[in-house]
Amino acid sequence: MPIDEPRLSRSPVVRYALLTIGWLSLVLGVIGIFLPVLPTTPFLLLSAACFVRSSRRVYLWLVTHPQLGPWIRDYLDGNGIPLRGKIWAIGLMWAGIGFSCWLVPLLWARLFMLSSAVLVSIYILRQKTRRLD
Template sequence: MLEPQQHQARSRALRYVLFACGCLSVALGVIGIFLPVLPTTPFLLLAAACFARSSKRFYLWLVLHPKLGPWIRDYLEGQGIPLKGKIWALGLMWASISFSMWIVPLAWVRVFMLISAICVTAYILKQKTRRL
């Protein structure tokens, strides 16, 4: 399950772009560990997807990493998301979306943020809850 399921991108330029996106996503994921408004898991999953298409070596480094790997492996292996993680993710997301909707004056942007939050909430709630 740890092996990348997708083949590497054929274009060398595309591999470089995916690799750069993967590195940026790892950096944002690590920052998200310390900043509650920045989500960790989505960035690490995005990094894993980018590395799977660009660099097998970095993909394996990420999923086997002692601190970052469990965030990805649990999801990839179908173990789900811990209940505490779901509660934190949803709570922080709705708090930040609510604050953003309060300060943004454009109605269409508020509607977009609300629809996005509802979709992300539905996705998170549909995910299996991991038992500790």
């Protein structure tokens, strides 16, 4: 085993806890694909981090998954986000936030949603833009 390759946890309790957290964050990440307010990539990265320490088989399934794997691999490889992905992510997020602000009359909730949208937009825009080959 190479030195830089993460090892599975020796404790079965820790492995099961990491497996549980990994699956929960994977579910949240998949839900985040459809809900603009919920981020996808951080949950997928958390899942990968939990799986690499708890189950090599599940980790390999996740990173080689046809739909979910590229999100993780591109981020870990430092390839960035495609321009089209940035536009879609920011556009859908702002549409969802705008609709939510229209529905929710509470000022503090609107301010929270708007400040979250601004911060997520800044984060997305600061990420490297991946060039398509």
